[in-house]
Amino acid sequence: xxxxxxxxxxxxxxVLVAGHFGVTAELGPPKSAEVEVIHKKAEHLRGKVDAVxxxxxxxxxxxxxxxxxxKVLVDLGLEPVIQMTxxxxxxxAQQADLLGAYVLGIRNVTCLTGDHQVFGNHPTxxxxxxxxxxxxxxCVRRMRDDGVFLCGDPIQNSKKSPVVAPKLYIGAxxxxxGDPFEFRAIRLAKKVNAGADxxxxxxxxxxxxxxxxxxxxxxxxxHKRVKILAGLTPLRSFKMASYMATGxxxxxVPRELLGRxxxxxxxxxxxxxxxxxxxxxxxxxxxxAGIHLMAIEWEQKVPEILERAGLLPRPVVPPAA
Amino acid sequence: MIVASQKPMxxxxxxxxxxxxxxxxxxxxxxxxxxxxxxxxxxxxxALLRLGGRQATEExxxxxxxxxxxxxxxxxxxxxxxxxxxACGVGVQMCARLFPDKPVYxxxxxxxxxxxxxxxxxxxxxxxxxDCKLGLFGGVCPxxxxxxxxxxxxxxxxxxxxCEVDTKTIECGWQRIYDRLQRxxxxxxxxxxxxxxxxxxxxxxxxxxxxxxxxxG
Numbered sequence: 001x002x003x004x005x006x007x008x009x010x011x012x013x014x015v016l017v018a019g020h021f022g023v024t025a026e027l028g029p030p031k032s033a034e035v036e037v038i039h040k041k042a043e044h045l046r047g048k049v050d051a052v053x054x055x056x057x058x059x060x061x062x063x064x065x066x067x068x069x070x071k072v073l074v075d076l077g078l079e080p081v082i083q084m085t086x087x088x089x090x091x092x093a094q095q096a097d098l099l100g101a102y103v104l105g106i107r108n109v110t111c112l113t114g115d116h117q118v119f120g121n122h123p124t125x126x127x128x129x130x131x132x133x134x135x136x137x138x139c140v141r142r143m144r145d146d147g148v149f150l151c152g153d154p155i156q157n158s159k160k161s162p163v164v165a166p167k168l169y170i171g172a173x174x175x176x177x178g179d180p181f182e183f184r185a186i187r188l189a190k191k192v193n194a195g196a197d198x199x200x201x202x203x204x205x206x207x208x209x210x211x212x213x214x215x216x217x218x219x220x221x222x223h224k225r226v227k228i229l230a231g232l233t234p235l236r237s238f239k240m241a242s243y244m245a246t247g248x249x250x251x252x253v254p255r256e257l258l259g260r261x262x263x264x265x266x267x268x269x270x271x272x273x274x275x276x277x278x279x280x281x282x283x284x285x286x287x288x289a290g291i292h293l294m295a296i297e298w299e300q301k302v303p304e305i306l307e308r309a310g311l312l313p314r315p316v317v318p319p320a321a
Numbered sequence: 322m323i324v325a326s327q328k329p330m331x332x333x334x335x336x337x338x339x340x341x342x343x344x345x346x347x348x349x350x351x352x353x354x355x356x357x358x359x360x361x362x363x364x365x366x367x368a369l370l371r372l373g374g375r376q377a378t379e380e381x382x383x384x385x386x387x388x389x390x391x392x393x394x395x396x397x398x399x400x401x402x403x404x405x406x407x408a409c410g411v412g413v414q415m416c417a418r419l420f421p422d423k424p425v426y427x428x429x430x431x432x433x434x435x436x437x438x439x440x441x442x443x444x445x446x447x448x449x450x451x452d453c454k455l456g457l458f459g460g461v462c463p464x465x466x467x468x469x470x471x472x473x474x475x476x477x478x479x480x481x482x483x484c485e486v487d488t489k490t491i492e493c494g495w496q497r498i499y500d501r502l503q504r505x506x507x508x509x510x511x512x513x514x515x516x517x518x519x520x521x522x523x524x525x526x527x528x529x530x531x532x533x534x535x536x537x538g
Contacts, residue, residue, distance in 0.1 A: 087469075091517065113476045116468055116486050127469065134473040135517045150517065175477030180499045183511065187474040190514050202477055249485030250477045 006320050007144065007197060008169035010107035011079045012051040014317035016198060016227040021283060022290025023311055024081060024200065024229060025049040025302050027073075029064035038064070038072045044299045046078055048306055050314055051108055053200070053292070056083040060120025067101045074105040081171065082106050085114025090130035091139065091150055098140060099155075102166030110171035110200055111136040133172060134187075134194045140170050141195025170195055175202035176213035178250045185216035192226045199226055200292040203233035205244070205253040207281055214287050223287030230282045233294045234305060235271035238262045272305055279309040322351040323409045324443045325358060325429040330369065333405065336426035340403035343370055345428075346394065346416065347381030348408035355443060358407030358429050366407065366428060385412025391419050398423060451522035451529060457510055459501030466494025472515040475499075 030037035054066040070080035147163040241261040245253035264270030353359025367377035385408035417425040433445035475495030478485030
């Protein structure tokens, strides 16, 4: 048993606080009530990563909720990270869901703005954005550290009841490739000031630009205050690489990578090779505390990528007393 | 000003149904300036209704959001089967309030409070949120100009000055805020975390009213 005063005592927190190079992976819940999809994807990731992100209506497409999918993982013995966007719920629903997630055994939450609904399957929906991601981060931190709701009321069932607050390890996303580029490190600082413990970045292909962003982050000393997990999405084919390069706002794929994918006889193998090389380079960059692997509908390749990158087996850090 | 656009004719005719005598009522202020509901548009719409076999009377008031301007059309209103208002939604509602026994139908879709960008072009600029924060954002409104109304900086979908929602036509409001604050030397304003908004000051609170005792008779 450790006597480190963990904030949430999640496995992810313990691994990162111990200074290990952390690994999270993403699991997209299914677009139906077919729970077996979660089971299958979870088995690919079991024991291979420190925690598993469950997306929250990713790209504004209705799926099993991140919290319900997180509970499925808890029951399977894997550690979930639930993603929570600001698009679909107001501050009441968000806080209610944070309490609910905690009692279901969830200990990590990544707070996101959320993709705009025009990209999804309900483009005529009304969006919420009552809070933004930075305000949500601060809300979760105050719930955890101060035991109060956003309104200031203590988190207790009645005046005579104890304060029982959800103790969550708080994450945020950041896109080093969005514009205005000079504002990206400022925005990260705002997230850290709000209470983010870790950051999972948008997927990185342009490592030069990522390094420039990291140097701004380090110049502000942010890497000492927050654990930065660099986001990676392995390319499966030249077609996917082309789509990432042109079809996804805020993602840039360098020409050299496109050329390699185009020339490759086995696109999937080349994509994995590139991903492994990227991990090796990222490990050398100051301030990078780990990776966040978003293998879209390709979770079965996560063990191979991590094995080839030398990131297995995962460290075991015992929980606090 | 309030910017509006004309409804499809089929929708308008659907509302009118069997009404034969129609008072086509324009508004001479915002919707006249944006060429949607002024005197000329009233004349065109009335002509179309006559072609369809209806009797159409044309009138255009100075403003439909003020009761006092309706006095000259009380007789025409009394003698018609339906009023077709070419005002914004405010004017249509005033009309319905003043003529409680008459069917009143809208001929326009009220779009937004916006800026005239040149001939035939307007863009949304204000949501009337009731708690103006333009002083923090260099005179560019994030509530209106950001597709997600974010107040703590751009999401990850801002690319080369454009918004991911439509990279061809929608500028990223946050790029504009950043550029403006840079020009006036106030980028420091962006370092502060902006607290959650008090939405009770918007329509989320209730339908809003303002009373000014100093102006009340």
